[in-house]
Amino acid sequence: MSTVIEATGLTKNFGTFTAVDDVSFTIEENRIYGLLGRNGAGKTTIMQLLTGQDFASSGTVTVYGESPVENARVLSNVSFIKESQKYPDNVKAKHVLAAAPTFFGNWNAELADELLAAFRVPLDRDMKKLSRGQVSAVGVIVGLASRAPITFFDEPYLGLDAVARQLFYDKLLEDYAEHPRTVILSTHLIDEVSDLLEHVILIDEGRILIDTDADELRGSATTVVGRSADVATFVEGREVIHRDGIGGLSSVTVTGQLSSADRAAAVAANLELAPVSLQQLIVRLSSLETTSEGSKS
Amino acid sequence: MDESRPIFQQIAEQIENDIIDGTTPEESQVPSTNEFAAFYRINPATAGKGVNLLVDEGILYKKRGIGMFVAEGSRERLVAKRREEFSTEYVQPLLAEAAKLGITIHQLADMITKGTRS
Numbered sequence: 031m032s033t034v035i036e037a038t039g040l041t042k043n044f045g046t047f048t049a050v051d052d053v054s055f056t057i058e059e060n061r062i063y064g065l066l067g068r069n070g071a072g073k074t075t076i077m078q079l080l081t082g083q084d085f086a087s088s089g090t091v092t093v094y095g096e097s098p099v100e101n102a103r104v105l106s107n108v109s110f111i112k113e114s115q116k117y118p119d120n121v122k123a124k125h126v127l128a129a130a131p132t133f134f135g136n137w138n139a140e141l142a143d144e145l146l147a148a149f150r151v152p153l154d155r156d157m158k159k160l161s162r163g164q165v166s167a168v169g170v171i172v173g174l175a176s177r178a179p180i181t182f183f184d185e186p187y188l189g190l191d192a193v194a195r196q197l198f199y200d201k202l203l204e205d206y207a208e209h210p211r212t213v214i215l216s217t218h219l220i221d222e223v224s225d226l227l228e229h230v231i232l233i234d235e236g237r238i239l240i241d242t243d244a245d246e247l248r249g250s251a252t253t254v255v256g257r258s259a260d261v262a263t264f265v266e267g268r269e270v271i272h273r274d275g276i277g278g279l280s281s282v283t284v285t286g287q288l289s290s291a292d293r294a295a296a297v298a299a300n301l302e303l304a305p306v307s308l309q310q311l312i313v314r315l316s317s318l319e320t321t322s323e324g325s326k327s
Numbered sequence: 328m329d330e331s332r333p334i335f336q337q338i339a340e341q342i343e344n345d346i347i348d349g350t351t352p353e354e355s356q357v358p359s360t361n362e363f364a365a366f367y368r369i370n371p372a373t374a375g376k377g378v379n380l381l382v383d384e385g386i387l388y389k390k391r392g393i394g395m396f397v398a399e400g401s402r403e404r405l406v407a408k409r410r411e412e413f414s415t416e417y418v419q420p421l422l423a424e425a426a427k428l429g430i431t432i433h434q435l436a437d438m439i440t441k442g443t444r445s
Binding site for chain 1: 368
């Protein structure tokens with residue numbers, strides 16, 4: 031595995047607001063990353079810094095060992111599909127697809143044609159007359175068919191219906207399997223993509239909360255349900271990230287892998303153990319952080 | 328996929344199940360990592376990790392340039408392993424639930440006998 035992107039102490043201020051706060055991480059070649067976090071967490075800003083579309087206030091970014099800013103050698107290997115991509119007036123999908131090969135050396139026209147048919151994008155209509163989902167589909171097609179060694183998808187699914195989103199995930203997986211590349215996918219629809227991700231970076235309020243392999247996160251939190259006293263005994267000494275209760279019943283989410291002895295103890299104490307999905311885990315951790323921030327101020 | 332356990336373990340278990348029930352006989356080829364990834368809609372690296380787990384245990388072996396195959400004697404070894412786990416995985420939870428409901432061991436044994444007959 032070789033590192034393709036390295037961010038060190040990366041910080042971006044907009045006036046007094048710190049959008050990205052001293053963030054360091056590496057991106058390894060040919061893996062699929064999930065860049066997750068709430069609205070305004072700093073995901074898009076990070077992607078803009080990684081692709082040289084914005085300047086860091088401090089810290090450094092290297093892509094293939096070089097700064098991406100105004101660097102054609104680096105940027106010709108990068109495809110960045112943005113949720114808010116704007117197109118000039120009178121530009122049609124066919125123009126977008128005709129222009130794309132100029133920017134992407136690995137452009138595959140066959141794949142683009144196949145995707146166009148699958149997503150049912152009208153080629154001959156002005157981009158601004160297309161539906162929100164159709165505009166997103168054009169972005170997805172460009173992102174996949176460019177086969178860029180590093181591909182960023184920043185919430186590429188807006189307006190796409192469930193069928194089209196599944197199509198996107200399936201095509202991404204299919205083409206990635208045959209033509210491995212580095213993919214950084216930013217999304218809110220965590221449940222939909224959690225099985226596709228190899229690595230997860232969770233951003234909250236401009237900082238990294240989690241930077242770990244997706245499979246390690248599975249089973250890293252468990253919800254324990256049962257009689258309050260029994261639950262309290264079981265969770266003693268564990269890190270609690272959420273509590274709920276009704277009547278004499280408690281539901282407490284704890285972190286840490288459970289051993290088979292732990293599970294046996296739970297069964298013996300009449301406790302139910304429920305797995306926590308990646309999406310639930312991230313909701314819990316993100317809201318936890320906000321609460322602790324709030325209590326500080 | 329079950330959310331509580333790593334996906335690669337579940338892939339390995341699925342392959343094991345197919346070997347145990349004879350879907351994938353010994354010396355036959357198992358699907359490729361990419362085929363598993365597409366079928367289960369998971370990351371190919373994760374699927375590969377599941378396959379490699381079984382290679383490390385000697386359940387699968389690699390034929391260079393062709394793919395992964397089920398090793399001879401795998402079925403017997405897997406059955407032995409699963410039998411060892413049977414008590415903790417199935418019998419203990421059964422006994423716990425029975426105790427909760429006030430079902431005696433005798434009644435339980437009776438139910439099991441009836442269950443096998445029907």
